[in-house]
Amino acid sequence: MGSGEARGMSDAAAMVRAFEIQAGACATFGSPFSAALLDRAARDIEAGGPLADLLAPWRGRSARVLVGEAVAIRWLGGAHDLVLSGEDPALAHTYPAPGRPGDAEAAWSALREAMIARPERFATFMSHEPQTNEVRRSACLLPGFLTIARETTLPLRLFEIGASAGLNQLWDRYHYDLGQAGEWGDPGSPVRLDTAWSGPAPPLEAAVSVISRAACDRKPVDFRDPAARRRLEAYMWAGQSERLARLDAALAMALAADIRVEAEDAVTWTARRAVPEEGAATVLFHSIFWQYLPTETQAALTAAVGDLGVRASATAPFAWLRMEPSPTSMADVQLRLTLWPGGEDRLLAHVHPHGASVEWVAAA
Ligand SMILES: C[S@@+](CC[C@H](N)C(=O)[O-])C[C@H]1O[C@@H](n2cnc3c(N)ncnc32)[C@H](O)[C@@H]1O
Incomplete structure (x- = not known):
């Protein structure tokens, strides 16, 4: 294995860790659906799937930096933004709504397709630092x-x-x-x-x-x-x-x-x-x-x-x-x-x- 490959593996491990940490926070603070999506996202990064490509701007960063830069929250926000936009009704239907718990497996499949079809939409959303007002x-x-x-x-x-x-x-x-x-x-x-x-x-x-x-x-x-x-x-x-x-x-x-x-x-x-x-x-x-x-x-x-x-x-x-x-x-x-x-x-x-x-x- 060349040093580049070894470095690539450690990059992926840091990304996976950052997504798993965020999944834990979502599970603790009341969004099991988001936690389930983030767990699937972590597996996709491990497998070198479409999300791994979207995370290219953060390659080489430690898990700590990735958490500080809220990379997982950026991705989660990009996915939710697509739902709220009304541009992808099939995806929106998999998300939780009052009286409906949501289907994380189906949501992940739809998101994976969306990331392959329109990676630039996710990349643009994720290039902003997250800003909330609670x-x-x-x-x-x-x-x-x-x-x-x-x-x-x-x-x-x-x-x-x-x-x-x-x-x-x-x-x-x-x-x-x-x-x-x-x-x-x-x-x-x-x-x-x-x-x-x-x-x-x-x-x-x-x-x-x-x-x-x-x-x-x-x-x-x-x-x-x-x-x-x-x-x-x-x-x-x-x-x-x-x-x-x-x-x-x-x-x-x-x-x-x-x-x-x-x-x-x-x-x-x-x-x-x-x-x-x-x-x-x-x-x-x-x-x-x-x-x-x-x-x-x-x-x-x-x-x-x-x-x-x-x-x-x-x-x-x-x-x-x-x-x-x-x-x-x-x-x-x-x-x-x-x-x-x-x-x-x-x-x-x-x-x-x-x-x-x-x-x-x-x-x-
Ligand atoms: C996580 S948000 C919290 C917003 C709000 N206080 C709340 O509790 O919902 C942090 C905010 O701090 C702002 N911020 C970060 N550094 C700043 C600085 N040096 N001066 C002014 N605002 C800053 C960010 O732009 C962001 O809007």
């Missing part, structure tokens, strides 16, 4: 905002970074069912978010008034563009119709509220925009964003946040609220809050990455 994360952020409102007793100025389409900017207009902790928000809201709550209740009685909201993203998702909107939907996992319905309801609200996301890097935007002001609590927040920053950007942003904290006062406080995996375990997503003056870093909750559960651990 509105149920608002259910994890909400108790953080309530904590800030209760402790500062001031109206809130909101600044979101890495906002994607900006759907979590409207968190105060959604309705929440927090299980045993109670309910919060407008009972008539078209966006209804439920989460499995454990631990003590958050300060649901805090008076909340949002006086301004702004957001940035390196590459905002323009939901006014139908293609970008369908791309957001495509990254939802097949069979999770509730997740898709929540996204569509939030997109309709964002359109009506004329939500905007500014195209700028988070570091410069934060330093320029999120400066504390008298008479309000200035809140910088983000969710599932930190891991996408290079180490030096993380350091620059931490420094910018620290500078803003130093400028805070009791009548112009500054809060840094974030829902991010802990530095030591991607599986442990945490809600943390640092509030200036004072600047003590607090763990408020352990949360599900898509918002399905909240374990509130903050001291009363």
Whole structure:
């Protein structure tokens, strides 16, 4: 066996591993159909099938890099996009729908044919980095905002970074069912978010008034563009119709509220925009964003946040609220809050990455 062949084999092994890791995540987080598709995809890569050709741009990368670049999610999204496009009714019929579990074997056969017939369609979709906007994360952020409102007793100025389409900017207009902790928000809201709550209740009685909201993203998702909107939907996992319905309801609200996301890097935007002001609590927040920053950007942003904290006062406080995996375990997503003056870093909750559960651990 030549060295080229040996290298080819190790490339395939890394790809297979990346697809298997994603299959495990889909199985754990509620999409057995996507997990089954990814398992079949992994076997196709091993056998040098049409998917192996589509993965040519990532040859030579380690499994870790492939997971970081979300290669399996790109492929899964490309497949779902074809379903949502209506261009392949036979394939669409194999996917799960309300009252229908889906047929992963038949879906895989149809996808394999589609990859052979139209590889460029998949390649084009997969060349973009995946961008999602998970509105149920608002259910994890909400108790953080309530904590800030209760402790500062001031109206809130909101600044979101890495906002994607900006759907979590409207968190105060959604309705929440927090299980045993109670309910919060407008009972008539078209966006209804439920989460499995454990631990003590958050300060649901805090008076909340949002006086301004702004957001940035390196590459905002323009939901006014139908293609970008369908791309957001495509990254939802097949069979999770509730997740898709929540996204569509939030997109309709964002359109009506004329939500905007500014195209700028988070570091410069934060330093320029999120400066504390008298008479309000200035809140910088983000969710599932930190891991996408290079180490030096993380350091620059931490420094910018620290500078803003130093400028805070009791009548112009500054809060840094974030829902991010802990530095030591991607599986442990945490809600943390640092509030200036004072600047003590607090763990408020352990949360599900898509918002399905909240374990509130903050001291009363
Ligand atoms: C996984 S998405 C999360 C979106 C949203 N926060 C949510 O929870 O649904 C991460 C977002 O971070 C953005 N992003 C990555 N690096 C960035 C940077 N340096 N400045 C601003 N946005 C960035 C990406 O464009 C992407 O929209």
